[in-house]
Amino acid sequence: MVPLGAxxxxxxxxxxxxxxxxxxxxxxxxxAALEVxxxxxxxxxxxxxxxxxxxxxxxxxxxxxRNKDELLLALLDREEQRLLAAVSDSFLTNSVxxxxxxxxxxxxTAFLAGARQAPNSxxxxxxxxxxxxxxxxxxxxxxxxxxxxxxxxLVRQHMVAGGLDDIERKAPxxxxxxxxxxxxxxxxxxxxRYPWTAAELATYxxxxxxxxxxxx
Amino acid sequence: MVPLGAxxxxxxxxxxxxxxxxxxxxxxxxxAALEVxxxxxxxxxxxxxxxxxxxxxxxxxxxxxRNKDELLLALLDREEQRLLAAVSDSFLTNSVxxxxxxxxxxxxTAFLAGARQAPNSxxxxxxxxxxxxxxxxxxxxxxxxxxxxxxxxLVRQHMVAGGLDDIERKAPxxxxxxxxxxxxxxxxxxxxRYPWTAAELATYxxxxxxxxxxxx
DNA sequence: CGATGTTCCTACTCCTAGGTAGGAACTTTC
DNA sequence: GAAAGTTCCTACCTAGGAGTAGGAACATCG
Numbered sequence: 001m002v003p004l005g006a007x008x009x010x011x012x013x014x015x016x017x018x019x020x021x022x023x024x025x026x027x028x029x030x031x032a033a034l035e036v037x038x039x040x041x042x043x044x045x046x047x048x049x050x051x052x053x054x055x056x057x058x059x060x061x062x063x064x065x066r067n068k069d070e071l072l073l074a075l076l077d078r079e080e081q082r083l084l085a086a087v088s089d090s091f092l093t094n095s096v097x098x099x100x101x102x103x104x105x106x107x108x109t110a111f112l113a114g115a116r117q118a119p120n121s122x123x124x125x126x127x128x129x130x131x132x133x134x135x136x137x138x139x140x141x142x143x144x145x146x147x148x149x150x151x152x153x154l155v156r157q158h159m160v161a162g163g164l165d166d167i168e169r170k171a172p173x174x175x176x177x178x179x180x181x182x183x184x185x186x187x188x189x190x191x192x193r194y195p196w197t198a199a200e201l202a203t204y205x206x207x208x209x210x211x212x213x214x215x216x
Numbered sequence: 217m218v219p220l221g222a223x224x225x226x227x228x229x230x231x232x233x234x235x236x237x238x239x240x241x242x243x244x245x246x247x248a249a250l251e252v253x254x255x256x257x258x259x260x261x262x263x264x265x266x267x268x269x270x271x272x273x274x275x276x277x278x279x280x281x282r283n284k285d286e287l288l289l290a291l292l293d294r295e296e297q298r299l300l301a302a303v304s305d306s307f308l309t310n311s312v313x314x315x316x317x318x319x320x321x322x323x324x325t326a327f328l329a330g331a332r333q334a335p336n337s338x339x340x341x342x343x344x345x346x347x348x349x350x351x352x353x354x355x356x357x358x359x360x361x362x363x364x365x366x367x368x369x370l371v372r373q374h375m376v377a378g379g380l381d382d383i384e385r386k387a388p389x390x391x392x393x394x395x396x397x398x399x400x401x402x403x404x405x406x407x408x409r410y411p412w413t414a415a416e417l418a419t420y421x422x423x424x425x426x427x428x429x430x431x432x
Numbered sequence: 433c434g435a436t437g438t439t440c441c442t443a444c445t446c447c448t449a450g451g452t453a454g455g456a457a458c459t460t461t462c
Numbered sequence: 463g464a465a466a467g468t469t470c471c472t473a474c475c476t477a478g479g480a481g482t483a484g485g486a487a488c489a490t491c492g
Contacts, residue, residue, distance in 0.1 A: 134259075169411065169412070170420070172404075172410065173401075173404065173410065173412070173417070173420070173421075176400055176403075176404055177397055177400060177401075177421070177424075179400075180396050180397065180399070180400035181393055181396065181397065183396070184392055184393060184395075184396035185389075185393075187392075188389065188392055194388065194389065195385065196385070196389070201389070204386070204389070205389075205393070207428070208393075208425075208428035208429065209424075209428060210428075211427050211428040212423070212424035212425060212426075212427040212428035213424065
């Protein structure tokens with residue numbers, strides 16, 4: 001009906017997208033999805049919006065991901081990997097001892113430095129909390145739970161070594177506290193942009209926690 | 217998708233709802249909305265679902281609240297009041313001194329007891345975080361921000377009294393930490409149902425924080 | 433160049449959820 | 463009991479987003 005030529009409804013003023021195929025297109029779609037997700041949140045991340053941001057039309061997105069859930073889970077996977085990679089990087093520059101404060105400081109520094117190095121990844125993984133619809137939220141929850149489980153074991157060992165009482169009840173609490181404090185610190189740096197470096201904040205908070213945890 | 221086979225259009229098998237009028241109906245709608253919100257989350261809280269839960273049809277809901285945002289904001293207001301009332305109640309049973317640990321313990325006990333006493337209110341106010349669409353999320357954010365502001369002043373005073381350095385940079389961090397630790401504790405009690413009483417947990421955590429904050 | 437297979441785009445369908453119009457049922461008042 | 467005023471319900475409209483069918487543009491290979 002309308003002779004293509006100028007531009008039409010779907011695309012703004014763009015011409016036809018490059019001939020890449022699903023394999024090579026997929027990472028680009030994820031990039032676009034990340035961008036949209038970060039600046040428009042879960043609700044604003046429609047398939048149409050992602051397609052637009054990728055300079056492509058919806059069916060192309062659907063050739064790369066079967067549906068919206070798969071897209072978002074794939075995004076979550078990728079950004080989680082990125083974040084873990086960044087954390088690993090930072091870990092290598094921090095030697096770990098067996099004293100609680102040092103372990104906390106090193107781990108927290110790595111975590112915060114990773115978050116600051118890949119802020120968008122951080123937002124996807126941690127700022128999705130409840131908002132995300134069912135599937136994504138559930139995955140985030142499981143991921144966090146796994147981290148807290150490991151943290152709890154670590155805390156328990158330190159408590160045993162320190163000769164504390166009532167460990168079975170206290171360790172889970174302390175692990176949760178450390179987790180939420182870590183997330184809170186990351187939010188201060190990434191979202192609120194407090195004027196601290198990752199190492200500074202980690203050191204300060206680790207000392208605070210370690211002092212509180214050590215027996216009087 | 218919906219197997220509306222045996223069911224009929226609007227109401228299931230219910231008769232006509234009582235003749236109450238907007239004024240008297242409004243609180244009932246809020247009750248229904250709370251119930252739906254708590255068990256189905258933000259996304260699941262459609263006007264239809266609220267109407268069903270209230271034993272009423274959509275237009276009745278719209279006579280009580282102009283639109284969905286107004287409904288949810290009204291709900292947020294009401295539950296926030298409930299929560300504050302519960303917190304005030306608990307405060308009366310805890311005398312406050314000028315020593316940091318005692319102040320923290322008293323405040324935290326009140327907060328946790330309030331959360332446990334009105335768990336559904338707590339969920340609406342604190343568990344809505346990012347999920348809620350724009351308006352509600354924004355209100356929650358502002359409410360939290362106000363609380364952190366007050367907390368920061370309190371922390372600053374204590375730091376001044378303690379003769380600490382770099383207060384302008386540290387006070388905001390500590391205030392944020394206390395806030396997120398408080399929320400984390402409330403989640404342990406209300407959502408995860410850890411086997412602690414409010415007072416126990418508050419005392420334990422307050423000691424931990426106070427020790428960490430006091431100068432060596 | 434023409435045939436073949438891939439990749440992309442236009443143009444739909446379907447469905448959900450917000451929101452509304454207008455009439456039916458009830459209550460109150462005389 | 464009938465008129466008047468409320469309150470409620472049925473039935474609809476609409477926007478927007480998930481997901482799809484089928485054809486147009488491209489690339490590649492002969």
